[in-house]
Amino acid sequence: MLKKMRRRYLALKIDSNETFSSRELIGTVWDAILKLYGEYGASRTGLALIDYDAEKKFAILRTAHTTVDMVRAALASITKIGDKPVAVHVLKVSGTIRALYKKIKQ
Amino acid sequence: MKRTYADLHLRPDLRNNEQVTHMIRKASQLGYRLIAIPIPQNFPEEKIQKLQNICKENKVDFASRADLKPKTSKELIKNLRNLRRRFEITAVMCESKKVARQAAKDRRVDLLNFPSYNPQKIFFDKAEAELASNALASLEINIKPLLTLAGRARIRLLSCLRREVTIAESFHIPIVISSEASNELLMRKPREIAALTSLFDLDKSSALEAVSKNPMTIIKRNREKLSPKFVAPGIRLIRRRKDC
Numbered sequence: 001m002l003k004k005m006r007r008r009y010l011a012l013k014i015d016s017n018e019t020f021s022s023r024e025l026i027g028t029v030w031d032a033i034l035k036l037y038g039e040y041g042a043s044r045t046g047l048a049l050i051d052y053d054a055e056k057k058f059a060i061l062r063t064a065h066t067t068v069d070m071v072r073a074a075l076a077s078i079t080k081i082g083d084k085p086v087a088v089h090v091l092k093v094s095g096t097i098r099a100l101y102k103k104i105k106q
Numbered sequence: 107m108k109r110t111y112a113d114l115h116l117r118p119d120l121r122n123n124e125q126v127t128h129m130i131r132k133a134s135q136l137g138y139r140l141i142a143i144p145i146p147q148n149f150p151e152e153k154i155q156k157l158q159n160i161c162k163e164n165k166v167d168f169a170s171r172a173d174l175k176p177k178t179s180k181e182l183i184k185n186l187r188n189l190r191r192r193f194e195i196t197a198v199m200c201e202s203k204k205v206a207r208q209a210a211k212d213r214r215v216d217l218l219n220f221p222s223y224n225p226q227k228i229f230f231d232k233a234e235a236e237l238a239s240n241a242l243a244s245l246e247i248n249i250k251p252l253l254t255l256a257g258r259a260r261i262r263l264l265s266c267l268r269r270e271v272t273i274a275e276s277f278h279i280p281i282v283i284s285s286e287a288s289n290e291l292l293m294r295k296p297r298e299i300a301a302l303t304s305l306f307d308l309d310k311s312s313a314l315e316a317v318s319k320n321p322m323t324i325i326k327r328n329r330e331k332l333s334p335k336f337v338a339p340g341i342r343l344i345r346r347r348k349d350c
Binding site: 015016035036069070072073075076077079085086087089090 | 136252253254256290291292293294295297298299301302304305310
C-alpha cells in the first residue's frame with residue numbers, strides 16, 4: 001500500500017528592501033535546491049508555494065517531512081533574487097497550515 | 107535544555123556605526139545570545155565600550171576577538187605574547203604550514219582558521235589535528251564563502267570542508283561554525299547554519315553544538331582565565347585578607 005506522504009509547512013521571512021513576485025521567489029528556491037542537491041534531490045522535496053504576501057515579505061512553503069533540512073539549507077544559501085540581494089529566514093515549521101499560523105501569532 | 111547560540115565571527119565595518127548597530131540588532135533577532143567581533147590592535151578602549159553598550163541594549167553578550175594573520179611562527183608567538191591578555195578570543199588564520207603547526211600546539215590559540223577554498227593551502231591534516239587535540243584549539247569554519255561562492259569553487263570548498271571535518275572529528279577537535287558576515291544579509295539563524303553544514307557531512311547534533319556549546323565553552327574558559335581572581339587552572343582566589 002502506498003504510504004501517505006507526511007508534509008511540513010515552513011513560514012518564511014524574506015529579508016530585503018525590494019519586493020518580488022511569487023514566480024521570482026519560487027524560481028529562486030527551486031534553483032537553490034537544484035544547485036545543492038541536483039534533480040534527484042529536488043524531486044524528493046515535493047516543494048510548493050502555498051501563500052505569499054509580497055508587501056509583508058512573508059511566504060509559506062510546503063515540503064515533504066523528510067526533506068525539511070534540505071530545504072532549510074537551500075533557503076539559507078539564497079543570497080540574491082534576480083540581481084537584488086536578499087536573505088530568506090525560516091520563522092517556524094509545522095505539520096499543518098493551521099498550526100503554523102497559530103505558532104506565528106504566538 | 108534550551109541552547110545558547112553564539113556567533114564568534116561577525117565582521118561589520120567598525121567605522122560605520124549604523125551598520126554595526128544593525129548587525130548586532132539582527133544577531134539578537136536571529137536568536138544569538140553572544141557575538142564576537144574582530145577588533146584591530148590599536149582600536150580605542152572607549153569604542154570597545156561603545157560596542158559593549160550597543161550589545162547590552164540588544165540583550166547580546168559581546169566578546170572581543172583578535173584575528174592574527176602572521177607570516178612566520180616567530181611573528182605568531184610575538185603577537186600572542188602582546189595580545190592574549192587583551193582579547194577574549196584569539197583566532198589564527200593559518201596561511202603557511204609553519205604558522206599552522208605553531209598555532210595548533212600553542213595553548214593560547216582558541217581558533218584555527220584555514221583558507222579552505224584554496225586547495226594549495228590546505229594545512230589541516232592529521233599531524234596538525236594531533237597537535238591541536240593536545241592543545242586547546244578548535245577548528246573554525248566560516249559560512250560566508252559557502253554563500254558567496256558558486257559552481258566549481260563551491261564544489262572544491264565543500265570537498266575541502268568535508269575532509270577537514272572528518273579529520274577534526276576523528277581527533278576529537280571541537281568545531282566552531284561562524285558566519286563571518288560583513289553585512290546583515292549574510293547573517294543566518296543558528297538552525298539554518300546547522301542545516302548548511304549538512305552539505306559537508308556534519309551531523310545535526312554536532313552542527314548545533316558547533317554554534318552553541320563549543321563557542322560558549324571557549325568564552326567561559328577564557329573569561330575565567332582573564333579574571334583577576336584566576337591563579338591557575340582549577341585554582342582561583344576566593345577572598346583576599348589584609349595580610350595577603
